[in-house]
Amino acid sequence: MKKYVVSFPRLGNYVYPIYAMLDRIIDKDNVSLLMPKEMTNNTIEIGANVSPDFVCLPFKYNMGNLVEALDSGANFLLQAGGGCRYGYYAEVQEQILKDLGYDFKLVSLLEPEGLDVMKLYKKFKMLNKKLSFSKFAKEILLAIDSIRVLDNVETYIRDNYAFEAKKGTFDIIHKEFLDKIIDIKNFKELYILKRKTFKKLKAVQFIDNVNDKIKVGIVGELYTSMEPYSTFFLEKELASLGVSVKRYTTVTYLLFIKKRKIKKHIKYAKDYINYALGADGTESVAHTLELINKGYDGIIHIKPFGCTPEINAMPILQKIAEEKNIPLIYLTFDSQTSMTGIKTRIEAFYDMLVMKKENERKIEDNVKSNEENYTYKKEEMLYEQVLHRS
Ligand code: SF4
Incomplete structure (x- = not known):
């Protein structure tokens, strides 16, 4: 039986590069991965039920994700930590889940002071005893680059989504991209995926009146x-x-x-x-x-x-x-x-x-037509003056 079943809370499509990184790092003989479930009403209902009422919403969503993961067999949970109250989530969540009777290990990836590379390396070694520092560093860099590519792709889609001539084209390209980024093994594969995806994105036809949007x-x-x-x-x-x-x-x-x-x-x-x-x-x-x-x-x-x-x-x-x-x-x-x-x-x-x-456009048009009238009137007056003189 595998020692650890690893899972983590969702955050948009970042789950894909994170899952891919963990998949490249873990010792597959002893550790398996569990993709966090898609968000549903159930996620927030569960999260809200087990969280203090006054706590902020991300805490509740995270709790919903973690309970769903534990109920599906996970026993090793990763939490990101970070600034603001988020930095204290891991400890509080661990306590609540333990009080609920779950048996698991929870590891917060960031320290209260931020990222500590050596501490992070030690944490990942729990998932693979043979993990060398160079392999760990390479996988982290690849994950960071994958996130960067994901952000570039999604920013482009977000900026242009409303303008596609054929509805659903961006969705298809986006899905193809996500299906592939989860299997990325090295930098070369990532850059090829990036190049191909942007080629497809740039080929998407736009509607005519983009500037009116x-x-x-x-x-x-x-x-x-x-x-x-x-x-x-x-x-x-x-x-x-x-x-x-x-x-x-x-x-x-x-x-x-x-x-x-x-x-x-x-x-x-x-x-x-x-x-x-x-x-x-x-x-x-x-x-x-x-x-x-x-x-x-x-x-x-x-x-x-x-x-x-x-x-x-x-x-x-x-x-x-x-x-x-x-x-x-x-x-x-x-x-x-x-x-x-x-x-x-x-x-x-x-x-x-x-x-x-529309109102601003009307005002602009009025100003323009007044200006045109004024110029026309001025020209008319000049013409009459010239005629008069001659
Ligand atoms: S910024 Fe801070 S207070 Fe606001 S939701 Fe995030 S953790 Fe909570």
């Missing part, structure tokens, strides 16, 4: 930004209305860009903030300004219920929206949130954006 930016907390189930597939919902969606928060962003940019973000948003707001709050403010300056038509701010850093950002966003005259909507998600309620609010927000854009 509404553009919306999504800012807010990281889990709700990256786990589509937690927002009832908000981005797809917007795309189905014909909206182009921009979102900055990805794992690549969090790993490589966020820390480097924090000072720049505070400087960029200096009229509104003087210091970091914690978690993703600073980014929510700076990215809102960036999106407005890039000409986006509206902003959607998303957060789990009770998410303090994002609550801090909200009055600032309100001020920005009023000063810059930009429509802004706040969507808060918890285990009780109804999908219908969210859908109705998105549709109403979309209608408002369309009306605003």
Whole structure:
């Protein structure tokens, strides 16, 4: 019998490169892998039932994932850890699950201070005693690169999803890509997959009136930004209305860009903030300004219920929206949130954006035609003066 059955919580499509990495690392004679189940209503129901009421939503989703994994035979759970309250999830979750009578091992991959490579190596050695440091380092780098490619592909799709001429084309390419990234064995395979996928993506035909489309930016907390189930597939919902969606928060962003940019973000948003707001709050403010300056038509701010850093950002966003005259909507998600309620609010927000854009276009047309009339009148007067003189 295998000693360990390993599983981990879901976070969007990142489960694929993570599963692929673990599959390359584990000692297959003694360890097996269990792909976390797809999210369903059941996941959040289970998670909410075993979690404290006041805890933030990602904790509940994670708990739902972990209970489902344990019930399916997992006995070795990986948790990512990370900033904000997320950094304390692992210990609390372990205690709750043990109190419920589950027998398992839970390993948090990140330390409270962040990533410690040697400690991480030791943790992965539990899954393969013969794992050399060089093999571990290579697999981690390959996983990071796979995540980067995944983010590139999904960002391209998100930006252009609303414009495809034949509905469903991006979905097919996306699915083919995900089916393959889970089997990646080396860098060469990854780069070939990337090249082929982008060739297909760039060949997708677009509708004619791309520039008339509404553009919306999504800012807010990281889990709700990256786990589509937690927002009832908000981005797809917007795309189905014909909206182009921009979102900055990805794992690549969090790993490589966020820390480097924090000072720049505070400087960029200096009229509104003087210091970091914690978690993703600073980014929510700076990215809102960036999106407005890039000409986006509206902003959607998303957060789990009770998410303090994002609550801090909200009055600032309100001020920005009023000063810059930009429509802004706040969507808060918890285990009780109804999908219908969210859908109705998105549709109403979309209608408002369309009306605003049409009004602005009419005003622009009026100004243009007034300018044309003025020029015509001026020319007429000049012509009459010339005639008069001659
Ligand atoms: S950022 Fe918000 S949702 Fe995420 S751990 Fe912190 S408080 Fe919870």
